[in-house]
Amino acid sequence: SYVLTQPPSVSVAPGQTARITCGGNNIGSKSVHWYQQKPGQAPVLVVYDDSDRPSGIPERFSGSNSGNTATLTISRVEAGDEADYYCQVWDSSSDPVVFGGGTKLTVL
Amino acid sequence: EVQLVESGGVVVQPGGSLRLSCAASGFTFDDYTMHWVRQAPGKGLEWVSLISWDGGSTYYADSVKGRFTISRDNSKNSLYLQMNSLRTEDTALYYCAKVGRGGEYFQHWGQGTLVTVSS
Numbered sequence: 001s002y003v004l005t006q007p008p009s010v011s012v013a014p015g016q017t018a019r020i021t022c023g024g025n026n027i028g029s030k031s032v033h034w035y036q037q038k039p040g041q042a043p044v045l046v047v048y049d050d051s052d053r054p055s056g057i058p059e060r061f062s063g064s065n066s067g068n069t070a071t072l073t074i075s076r077v078e079a080g081d082e083a084d085y086y087c088q089v090w091d092s093s094s095d096p097v098v099f100g101g102g103t104k105l106t107v108l
Numbered sequence: 109e110v111q112l113v114e115s116g117g118v119v120v121q122p123g124g125s126l127r128l129s130c131a132a133s134g135f136t137f138d139d140y141t142m143h144w145v146r147q148a149p150g151k152g153l154e155w156v157s158l159i160s161w162d163g164g165s166t167y168y169a170d171s172v173k174g175r176f177t178i179s180r181d182n183s184k185n186s187l188y189l190q191m192n193s194l195r196t197e198d199t200a201l202y203y204c205a206k207v208g209r210g211g212e213y214f215q216h217w218g219q220g221t222l223v224t225v226s227s
Contacts, residue, residue, distance in 0.1 A: 001170075033213035035153070042203060042217040043153065049210060086153050090212035095169050097143065097155035 002091040004100035011106045018074040020103045022087030025068060030089045032070040034063060037102075038083045046085075047072060074105070082107045110134040110216045112204045117221030124194050128221055130187040130204030138162070138182040141207050143214065144189050146200035156202070157189065172198075194225045 005023040012018040022032060032050050035043035045054050047063040050070065060075045074081055087100040116128040130142070144156040157168045157178040166178050177190040187204055201220040208215035 031210070031212055035214070037153075042219055043214070044217075045208070045213060045215055048208060048213045048215075054208075054215065084152075088153075088213065095155060096158065096167055097145075099153045099155060102152040 001094040002089065002098050004087055004089065004098055006085075006087060006100040006103045008101070009104045009106065011108055012074075012077050013108045014077055014079060016077055018077050018081070018105055020072045020074075020085050020087075020105065022070040022072070022100050023068055024070075024089065027068055027070050027089065028066045030065075030091070032063065032065045033088045034061075034072045035086045035088065036081075036083045037086065043086065077105075077107055079107050081105060110206065112206060112216060112218035114202060114204050114218045114221035117202065117223045119224045119226060120194055121227050122194060122196055122225055124225070126191045126194065126223060128189040128191065128202055128223070130218060132185045132187065132204075132206070135206070137180075137185040141211060142180060142187045143205045143207065144178060144187075145203045145205050145214070145217075146198075147203070147220070148197075148200040151200075154200070159187070191223070194223075196225050199223060199225045 034047040036046045037043040046057050046061045050065040051063040062073045064071050084102045086102045091098050111133045113131045143158045159166050159178045175193045179188045203220045204218040205214040206216040
């Protein structure tokens with residue numbers, strides 16, 4: 001089955017840029033979607049189809065995808081961005097929906 | 109406004125059965141594929157199952173195949189998950205999720221219902 005690998009944690013100071021990676025075999029050929037989950041809350045879609053943002057998501061959130069790595073970039077990080085972030089793809093092999101293990105973003 | 113409200117989560121003994129429900133509103137229910145996604149305490153997201161708009165196609169994660177059954181009643185705008193032969197590792201918060209227009213991502217999530225499998 002397809003595997004997505006995320007770093008367990010990323011730390012960044014307020015106002016700086018956070019980059020959260022999602023690795024997978026030839027992931028650049030797939031569409032990658034990103035979710036933000038704050039403690040005690042359901043996940044929220046922040047980026048879909050590699051780089052599109054749902055309405056209501058700040059422009060500070062952006063995504064890219066190429067080769068074996070997709071990246072969620074959060075510019076001008078705020079304290080309120082502290083959360084767990086998950087990448088997700090659709091895979092036609094075994095389980096059709098695959099999530100990465102999640103990355104905890106800490107704002108220092 | 110899209111709303112997804114899960115219910116049915118309880119404490120159940122290993123080997124027991126349970127049926128989860130998800131009441132949907134705010135969108136044309138029978139236009140969309142629906143999914144169940146779960147999250148064990150302190151762990152990440154795990155996809156469980158999906159059902160096509162008309163119920164004609166269903167898919168399951170290997171971890172639940174043969175034990176769980178997904179279904180829907182479009183006349184009641186409701187999604188269900190019948191869970192049999194429950195194991196302690198099925199303990200999790202179960203989310204109902206609606207796909208977006210592209211069909212491959214989850215645009216809306218419920219708040220989840222907690223299933224605890226314990227003796």
